[in-house]
Amino acid sequence: MPEFFHTLASHNAARTHAHFEVAPVAGSLGADVYGLDLNSISEAGQAELRQALLDHQVLFIRNQRLTVDQLEAVTRRFGDFGQEPYVQPMADHPHVVRVLKEAGESSPFVFGGAWHSDWSFQETPPDFTLLYGHDVPAHGGDTLFASAYLGCEWLSPTLRKILAELDGIHSPEFGYGPNAAHNAGIENMQIRFGESVDHDRRAHPLIVRHPETGRNLLFANPAYTLGIAGLKPEESRPILDYLFSVVSAPAFTCRMRWTPGTLAIWDNRCVWHLPISDYHGARREMFRTTVRGTMPARGHTE
Numbered sequence: 551m552p553e554f555f556h557t558l559a560s561h562n563a564a565r566t567h568a569h570f571e572v573a574p575v576a577g578s579l580g581a582d583v584y585g586l587d588l589n590s591i592s593e594a595g596q597a598e599l600r601q602a603l604l605d606h607q608v609l610f611i612r613n614q615r616l617t618v619d620q621l622e623a624v625t626r627r628f629g630d631f632g633q634e635p636y637v638q639p640m641a642d643h644p645h646v647v648r649v650l651k652e653a654g655e656s657s658p659f660v661f662g663g664a665w666h667s668d669w670s671f672q673e674t675p676p677d678f679t680l681l682y683g684h685d686v687p688a689h690g691g692d693t694l695f696a697s698a699y700l701g702c703e704w705l706s707p708t709l710r711k712i713l714a715e716l717d718g719i720h721s722p723e724f725g726y727g728p729n730a731a732h733n734a735g736i737e738n739m740q741i742r743f744g745e746s747v748d749h750d751r752r753a754h755p756l757i758v759r760h761p762e763t764g765r766n767l768l769f770a771n772p773a774y775t776l777g778i779a780g781l782k783p784e785e786s787r788p789i790l791d792y793l794f795s796v797v798s799a800p801a802f803t804c805r806m807r808w809t810p811g812t813l814a815i816w817d818n819r820c821v822w823h824l825p826i827s828d829y830h831g832a833r834r835e836m837f838r839t840t841v842r843g844t845m846p847a848r849g850h851t852e
Contacts, residue, residue, distance in 0.1 A: 555799035557700055562606060569595035572602055572609075579697045579821065580804035581606040588614055588624050588813065596627050603678070604763055608695045608816035608823075610806050614682070616813065618643050618837055621682050624813070625839040632676040632840030635669065635750065636726045637661075638740035649681070649836040650738045651829075657735030658830040664725075665696065665798055665824045666773035668840060671720035671750045676818045676840035683836055686808040690829030693806045693814065696822040701797030702757060702768040710757060710766070714849060717753035717779040718770040718790075725773055753779050755848040756793075760819055766849040767820045768793060797822060819843065 557578050564572040570586035581602065588611065591599065603609050616624065622645065625631065631645035640646050649661050668679050681693075702710065724730060726743040733743040756778070758769040772794045778786035796802075806814060816823060818840070 553799075555704065555796070555801040557801050561700065565602075565605065567598050567602060569598050570602075572606070574606065575610070575806070576804035578700055578802045578804055579607040580695055580806065581609055583609050583611040584613070586611060588616065589620055591627075600628070603815055603817060607697055607699070607821050608804070608806075608814065611813045611815065612809065612811070614811045614813050616682055616811075616837075618646055621680065621813075621837055621839060622646065625680050625841060628678050628680075628815075629841040632669070632842040633672065634840065635672070636722060636742045638742070645839055647838045648739070649834075649838050651736075651834045652738050653831055653833045655735075655737045655830075657737070658827050659732050659735040660825050660827040661736055661739055661741075662823075662825055663827055664773045665694075665794070665822050666725075666771045667698075667769075667822050668818050670754065670769070670771055670774045671722050671752060673752060674843050674845050677843035678841040679816055679818050679823075679838065680840070681814045681836050681838045683808045683810060683812045683814075685833055685835040686810055686812075687829040687832035687834055690826070690832065691808055691834050692826050692828075693808070694803055694824040694826065695806065695816060696797050696803045696824075698767040698769065698797055698820045698822065699760075699765050700802040701793070701799075702766050704796055704799075704802075705768075705793075713756045713768075713793075716756045716781075718756045718775040719751065719753055719777040719779055720774045721751040721776050722747045722774060723751075723776060754846045757849040758819070758846040759849040761844060761847065763820075765820070768797060769819075769846050770794070771797075771822050819846070
């Protein structure tokens with residue numbers, strides 16, 4: 551009998567905030583934020599915003615009017631810029647990636663079109679990702695998010711104990727390696743693919759302790775985690791496939807509908823995301839930044 555995945559509304563309950571309003575969008579993760587102008591936020595408001603982000607894992611801050619310069623300023627309030635491998639940033643904004651799909655493109659492929667956490671193969675993957683909706687379709691182009699906290703907590707204590715001693719092998723091979731020809735269909739972005747990516751292959755613990763919340767999470771994702779250190783491929787693949795099926799279970803996800811002027815911010819350490827390719831023939835223009843993170847630290851199980 552298939553597993554009956556479920557979670558509690560209390561996992562994503564909102565606290566009262568002095569500087570804005572928060573409305574959870576699902577019982578798992580995610581919240582809409584209203585009544586906030588990111589261009590004039592105070593230090594107290596910024597501290598409250600970071601806490602809301604830690605509480606809800608991903609925030610959808612509505613009704614913003616951000617230039618690229620202002621997006622950079624918002625990003626710097628969360629930390630230093632992250633590094634952007636394999637994708638060419640804007641020439642005059644070296645930390646901003648323009649995520650563009652024109653209406654006339656011939657291929658339905660979208661950038662990042664698989665469940666993943668950003669650049670998990672880096673030694674220090676990003677803490678946060680910010681994505682601003684500058685021009686979005688009237689319908690379609692939603693983004694799904696999944697909680698690696700809830701996926702980890704669903705596992706049996708015995709399996710968590712086993713995983714806590716293991717490392718996942720992360721690599722950009724599927725997305726950007728020699729056989730990643732799907733990136734050729736993304737016509738209006740400069741993506742470097744088709745070369746050797748062996749220099750970006752590294753191990754991270756499968757169960758990680760979040761440095762700010764202290765919660766354990768499953769640090770693995772379908773796009774970049776290709777194996778488990780010390781196991782044969784035929785041994786690691788069934789384990790990873792099961793873990794991926796848990797984190798992406800609908801009960802542990804939320805779905806965000808874009809509106810013009812929405813800024814999404816998510817905690818890349820504990821959240822996966824998946825852009826949905828259902829707007830082929832419509833234009834979509836976004837601007838993305840990341841915040842530099844720290845090396846994932848192994849979690850502890852009782």
